[in-house]
Amino acid sequence: MVDYEQDGITIEETVELCRRLEAEGVDVIHCSGGHHALMQYEVSPWYMPRVLHRWGWEQIKAAVSIPVIASGSIVAPDVAADIVASGSADFVSLGRPLLADPDWPLKTQQGRMDDITPCIRCNDGCLHRGLNVGRSAGCTVNPSMGEEYRYPIEKAQRSERIAVVGGGPAGMNAARVLAERGHHVVLFEQARLGGQLNTAVRHDLKKDLRALLAHLIHRLEGVQVVSRQVTAQELVSAGFERVMLATGRKPVPFQGPVSDARVLMAHEISDRSQVEGPVVVIGAGMTGCDTALWLQAAGTGDVTLIDSADRVLSQGYVFTDEMGMPDLLSDHGIQVRTNTRAISIDSKGVTVQDDQEREEVLAARTVVVACGYAPCTELADELATLAPGLPVHLIGTAARDGRVMDALHDSFFVARRC
Template sequence: MSKKFPNLFSPAKIGNLTLKNRIIKAPQSSGMSNIDGSVTERLVRYYRDQAAGGAAMIIVEYAYIDDIGSKSAHCHLGISNNEHIPGLAWLAENIREQGSIPAIQIEHCGRQKFLGTQPICAPSEIPWPKLWNQYGVQAVPHALTIEEIQDIVHAFGDAALRAKTAGFELVEIHGAHGYLLTNFFSPTTNRRNDLYGGSLENRMRIYLEVYRDIRKKVGPDFPVTIRLSGTDYEPDGFGIEDTIALAKALESEGIDALHISGGDHHTMIHQVSPMSMSICHNTWAAEAIKKEVKIPVIASGSITLPEYAEEIISSKKGDFVGLGRPLWADPEWPLKASEDRPEDIRPCIRCNEGCLERSFFLYKAVTCGLNPVISREGELKLKPASKVKNIAVIGAGPAGMEAARVCKLRGHNVTIFEEKKTKGGLAVEAAVPEFKADIRPLTKYQITAIEKLGIPVVNKQATEADLKDFDSVICATGSTPVKPCIPGTDKKIVADALDILNKTVKPGKNIVVIGGGLVGSETALHLSENGHDVTLVEMLPQIMNDVAVTDLLAYTERISKTNMRVLTSTRLVEVIDDGVIVESKGCTKKLPADTVVLALGLKSRQSLYDSLVQKGKEAYLIGDAVKPGKIMDAFHTAYRIGLKI
């Protein structure tokens, strides 16, 4: 029993199932099935690793229930016909063999069909805005007839029976996140005037019919749960009061547990919340519903650390926690927490780069920004090095520390050289704004890993002489700010964004930030939220062109709540003693400023690497030293080089 997290690692029941702890792997689409929805070996390897990490239950990703219009995404798992059962049985058995209870979520996508192909079915002819922008009239859903609704109800029941037949021990109905059932529940998407529209009773009708059909087919004792959004966060959508009424109605019907999340794909920052949003983002909804029902409630969404999960259970905000992205960042999250080793957990930073921006949104299998092994289980496993080498790693930023960790675990002798007094590289500056606080536990985890592995850190700028006795050198030398050739940028009122963030320079009250990329936008927002008068200047038509879509949505919302001014299509001409001269559409004007902050990009530091290679030394580039990028680039390049040497 964990001493640090006693409530999190106490057993509890859902229906007739006893779960060994309160941790449930939340369902997340992976894009690892075959095109016909059948199970692949890749999918089995992935879930086998997830189950081995210590979660009490694995809820397998949503599986589509029919072959008409329920399939949502590329390589989407299917449960629509009996030919899916052999693969699903193989999957369930592998999960069970690792000591976790196999469960599966079943769904109909409704109007949220990522593939954009007809048929698209919904209660009303109201398209998903993103799909409309992408496909136009092709995105308009067909308004379901009563007969078609009943066919879908029966398809849910048939799919649940297939899940039971395949050996899953629990079925979860997907009634959240803007898929078909919420299309009926939300006034935003339901404009019907029949039995399935209008009143709350009518809008929740399909939920009850689906549950009854499932219960009739799987029997009275088979556990059935449902995932609900506490609210869809739409201005004309449904609120927590409606969801509480639905939860109580489902409880009276006999549902075994309620899995509470929030949002839909139109309001996705509330569903897959980025780091600028609150932690445990939808726990408030789980808490509100738990006060009104007696059945177990699963809280989910941005529960990144064990202490958050323990607090949720101990304060009775939820009976279980559903973890999605955190188990991608570290599948052994439950195991490490149970052994009172939370410092060894690689924490999810909610960057949404690996799991969404660079994978799922591009019709690829998911990965994780911090864990390249996700979707590559069995292929990128750490193995002992065939020959032990003495390796020098230059730089103790995210890339350098990850490369050092991987090389040390493979048996190499590793030494880190770091010219700064602190470890963490640019992640230290990146984590200064409170809306990027998720990065702080990650840096702490990396430093702890280096210390526990006994990797020495030499605090000096490495020279070629220092490196002569090493077999290999990994250059994680990072990047440095670009210095523009613009008049006046050498004046005293000018500072680089990094110097503002690391407090080398104290900014004045009135600030102009030049450069509206990620660093500039975040620095400007940070200063504005801390009481400065800020103007952000960007020469392109839009700021934040290099950020994940969830960050763009969240930052845009935050900026709208400040007094920050944003000038796009505007170019810096000159810095003067009391401000800047900018040009837009052929006209110049002065912007007064006490401090001018430059955020005009970064350039790689490769001089040491170039010199070493020129002299025949085995050397490698990783992280920003390859090309200025994000934390995902640091971790992925470092891990792969660590495997290669």
């Protein structure tokens, strides 16, 4: 349709082109948009609107009488149904949603919408760790994508009593796979099912991850969920034959001096009324960026995001996130201060140092800490001492740092062999 460049292809040109194509005997027009330099329009990630090219294909449809196919972030059946029912387009096309779940159309036809594994528009498996590095496309939420017959989930030869500890994406996915294999599975979660996803989905921008969270919970059929913390001693006494530890990561507190100040860990904030502006968020990884966006959208007052690195998401993230995050933050009106290290926190705010070691106080009524994570591996150590013969698997981000893709792939490949 258009490339979305300022002086690029216009919709008027494309409409005229489509008229001529129809006159030449073309049967159908498929409408996509963007190009490689503006990848956020070509393969639109979570922070872009769904159905983002609708305005354009409707102009093409008004100009031709051959069928028009809509495409681009049509992730959910209700969105697709609306496009067709409203006459906006004649067909919809699904790219990434079919990588995420090849049975999307069948499940939709059968009315089994909750069974659809949703594409979360992360671009991690298909592009970032797929085509971009010269590999075939994979998928974050579908570890066997393209390898369906190589990695089936088969019934186990013997059904075991298995405990899964931690109900984040890794634990929920492992529990689901183990239950499908015919094991008796007990899933322990000390807080809310979803783990770190619960922090990620606070902002509406992450509604695609919200859909994944709902789907992972939906798939726990056949799994006994126990909503409390479990200890190593209890796991041993209960006689489990195998333990999966999907205990994830815990946030690291601010390391400098703190006195007389309102300091909250990013993951602790569930209600924005807990926060009074001005706010300084320390740490511009995904947790800090997401929290700043969410707080600013709520109108909590000025939000400043600081990081000692020279850019946001400096530890590396999916390339479309690295591309889009600076604009997303500035469009929300968030002040970003890079090369800025927090030294101490007190009632006036945060004392920071720039890369020339010049000090300054950034005024804050609330300081939010998003300084990274450390793995939760205590249970693994305790079990090794208490029950050395017990098979214990450390999976997901408890085993190594990562994103949803690492959590879902690791849990799938370990659980399908147990």
